Amino acid sequence: xxxxxxxxxxxxxDDARDIGDSCSSxxxxxxxxxxxxxxxxxxxxxxxxxxILGFLIGPLLQKRPDxxxxxxxxxxxxxxxxxxxxxxxxxxGPTDGMTGKMAAYVRRLEGDAFQVLSTHCTHLGxxxxxxxxxxxxxxxxxxxxxxxxGERASGPPPRGLYAFExxxxxxxxxxxxxxxxTLQNPGRSVDV
Amino acid sequence: xxxxxxxxxxxxxxxxxxxxxVWPLIRHPVPRELRQRVGWLYVFxxxxxxxxxxxxxxxxxxxxxxxxSAGEAYxxxxxxxxxxxxxxxxxxxxxxxxxxMVVLVVVHMAQVFLMGAYKYPRELTWMLGVVLLLLTLGMxxxxxxxxxxxxxxxxxxxxxxxxxxxxxxxPDLVQLMLGGAVPGGGTLSRFFALHVxxxxxxxxxxxxxxxxxxxxxxxxxxxxxDKPVDPETYxxxxxxxxxxxxxxxxxxxxxxxxxxGLTLLVIIGLAVTLGPSGPGVPxxxxxxxxxxxxxxxxxxxxxxxxxxxxxLETVIILLAPVIVLLVLFLLPVFDRKGQRSPRRRPVAVxxxxxxxxxxxxxxxxxxxxxxxxxxxxxxxxxxxxxxIDDLSPRALQGAAVLQAKTCRNCHAxxxxxxxxxxxxxxxxxxxxxxxxxxxxxxxxxNMPAYGKELTRYEVDVLVSFLETLKPDGNAAARxxxxxxxxx
Numbered sequence: 001x002x003x004x005x006x007x008x009x010x011x012x013x014d015d016a017r018d019i020g021d022s023c024s025s026x027x028x029x030x031x032x033x034x035x036x037x038x039x040x041x042x043x044x045x046x047x048x049x050x051x052i053l054g055f056l057i058g059p060l061l062q063k064r065p066d067x068x069x070x071x072x073x074x075x076x077x078x079x080x081x082x083x084x085x086x087x088x089x090x091x092x093g094p095t096d097g098m099t100g101k102m103a104a105y106v107r108r109l110e111g112d113a114f115q116v117l118s119t120h121c122t123h124l125g126x127x128x129x130x131x132x133x134x135x136x137x138x139x140x141x142x143x144x145x146x147x148x149x150g151e152r153a154s155g156p157p158p159r160g161l162y163a164f165e166x167x168x169x170x171x172x173x174x175x176x177x178x179x180x181x182t183l184q185n186p187g188r189s190v191d192v
Numbered sequence: 193x194x195x196x197x198x199x200x201x202x203x204x205x206x207x208x209x210x211x212x213x214v215w216p217l218i219r220h221p222v223p224r225e226l227r228q229r230v231g232w233l234y235v236f237x238x239x240x241x242x243x244x245x246x247x248x249x250x251x252x253x254x255x256x257x258x259x260x261s262a263g264e265a266y267x268x269x270x271x272x273x274x275x276x277x278x279x280x281x282x283x284x285x286x287x288x289x290x291x292x293m294v295v296l297v298v299v300h301m302a303q304v305f306l307m308g309a310y311k312y313p314r315e316l317t318w319m320l321g322v323v324l325l326l327l328t329l330g331m332x333x334x335x336x337x338x339x340x341x342x343x344x345x346x347x348x349x350x351x352x353x354x355x356x357x358x359x360x361x362x363p364d365l366v367q368l369m370l371g372g373a374v375p376g377g378g379t380l381s382r383f384f385a386l387h388v389x390x391x392x393x394x395x396x397x398x399x400x401x402x403x404x405x406x407x408x409x410x411x412x413x414x415x416x417x418d419k420p421v422d423p424e425t426y427x428x429x430x431x432x433x434x435x436x437x438x439x440x441x442x443x444x445x446x447x448x449x450x451x452x453g454l455t456l457l458v459i460i461g462l463a464v465t466l467g468p469s470g471p472g473v474p475x476x477x478x479x480x481x482x483x484x485x486x487x488x489x490x491x492x493x494x495x496x497x498x499x500x501x502x503x504l505e506t507v508i509i510l511l512a513p514v515i516v517l518l519v520l521f522l523l524p525v526f527d528r529k530g531q532r533s534p535r536r537r538p539v540a541v542x543x544x545x546x547x548x549x550x551x552x553x554x555x556x557x558x559x560x561x562x563x564x565x566x567x568x569x570x571x572x573x574x575x576x577x578x579x580i581d582d583l584s585p586r587a588l589q590g591a592a593v594l595q596a597k598t599c600r601n602c603h604a605x606x607x608x609x610x611x612x613x614x615x616x617x618x619x620x621x622x623x624x625x626x627x628x629x630x631x632x633x634x635x636x637x638n639m640p641a642y643g644k645e646l647t648r649y650e651v652d653v654l655v656s657f658l659e660t661l662k663p664d665g666n667a668a669a670r671x672x673x674x675x676x677x678x679x
């Protein structure tokens with residue numbers, strides 16, 4: 001009994017010392033193990049987690065800028081009229097299917113003066129419908145209304161419709177777009 | 193034969209030791225009072241858990257056919273609906289079981305709240321329950337995105353727009369949520385991983401701890417009037433109560449079994465008669481004339497977003513959910529002892545009634561959507577015949593202007609048309625000629641200004657028509673100014 005009690009009261013250091021007395025390299029190995037165990041495990045875990053975390057926040061590291069898209073000859077757009085244009089989103093992915101399509105309202109004023117407006121309501125992003133008859137954009141979700149030039153006319157939207165940067169080159173209308181416009185990231189727009 | 197079976201059982205039991213672990217657990221004592229009718233109120237938690245299990249099984253089945261690719265999800269759902277044996281049935285059960293789970297989780301929470309079972313020593317059980325509620329709603333939202341029809345596509349855009357309002361990190365949150373710059377393949381894949389792996393995993397673990405606590409702390413006894421919870425003495429009194437308790441299995445479990453069985457029958461019945469949900473309009477961003485809607489349990493939120501004052505909206509969207517969740521989560525910290533019976537807790541009862549009524553009212557508003565213009569009313573709802581029967585040519589022109597300028601999208605005549613603005617059936621009893629002209633040209637309130645859209649002539653004839661809109665025999669509106677020539 002005494003022997004077992006004494007045995008139970010031994011610390012790991014006691015064992016190390018005993019064994020060390022007979023062979024000093026074993027002590028070094030054991031204390032090396034004690035020092036290195038947790039740091040090595042930690043290093044391995046960090047090494048494994050970094051690429052995973054990097055993957056998860058990938059969309060932030062891989063931001064792609066909007067691209068210029070050719071909307072076709074300016075003659076396609078009658079003056080003093082607003083048209084809905086269907087196009088393929090330049091930032092679409094390979095598996096997007098029909099979700100890779102995109103639409104924009106093109107309003108031609110006089111000559112080469114244009115306004116290109118997003119279909120996304122500035123309130124919370126629902127698609128707005130254009131009514132030629134009354135010159136208004138109306139949103140079905142919460143009742144936002146915009147006038148012909150995109151200015152907010154009524155309802156919950158906090159600002160006018162998002163507008164896209166555009167230019168006319170060699171008789172063609174080019175528009176720069178791609179990302180989903182939100183209040184803090186409306187993209188670059190051009191005032192009429 | 194019997195001997196062989198017994199020996200086989202013994203072989204397993206010697207190794208599994210179920211008799212020492214699982215058996216005592218399911219035989220844990222429940223208070224004797226649960227034998228009374230009140231015991232029926234204790235079944236909702238286990239039923240919600242059963243529906244969760246049903247969701248996992250039906251979800252696995254659906255996962256064998258559903259393709260989580262933005263380009264093919266829609267077609268895979270159509271394939272499930274029309275070509276896969278029992279595909280429509282599995283989709284229907286998954287949908288109705290989801291609805292049922294949301295309802296039951298809320299009912300279970302309301303029951304626990306009203307019976308004060310969140311008080312000592314079950315505070316942590318309640319807190320984990322709040323987390324489970326949040327996870328359930330998360331499953332509901334991610335699930336409806338997976339349907340990947342127009343409602344899902346625009347719904348995810350709405351979610352992104354809300355996330356985009358967070359100060360400073362808003363745009364980054366949008367990118368993370370969408371898995372890119374715009375809703376698309378990256379978004380669907382992300383939501384698939386959330387719906388199938390992440391949230392169920394967390395739910396499973398949280399549910400496990402929740403059940404562990406239920407078993408350790410015991411089923412709460414039905415509350416009694418004027419028997420408040422006293423943390424000093426509760427545990428001892430409860431242990432004494434359990435000494436005369438019934439084992440949960442098979443006795444008390446029978447009521448759970450009945451309710452679970454009935455709920456499953458109802459779910460299957462609903463699935464068979466009402467079928468799966470959608471997919472609806474394809475998720476084509478060029479289809480502009482859709483009216484996106486969330487699934488029914490989110491309609492009150494939809495109504496709040498429409499009715500919030502614009503100045504407060506961002507605060508409401510971002511802060512209100514945090515505050516609500518914090519209040520729910522910390523409830524047992526502030527109210528851990530005292531009366532449990534609802535008869536002595538009028539504020540608690542009132543809160544539940546008010547919340548359910550508010551939910552119901554907002555839900556009804558979300559269904560009716562009075563704030564939304566009726567996009568086809570201007571061409572689909574003619575002016576009632578009785579209103580143009582004996583009009584002058586000028587007023588008739590005015591009626592034509594009213595229709596052509598899409599006024600009916602927001603204004604009803606004889607109840608038909610949009611409800612965004614007032615019904616114009618009797619507008620002449622409210623507004624004088626000058627007031628009508630001003631309203632049309634300048635707008636006001638929720639109405640945009642039409643001054644630039646109408647010629648002077650059109651305004652004149654339109655107002656001529658509007659002035660005829662009053663009941664026969666009623667006088668037209670008059671100003672109080674004596675010198676008004678039209679008196």
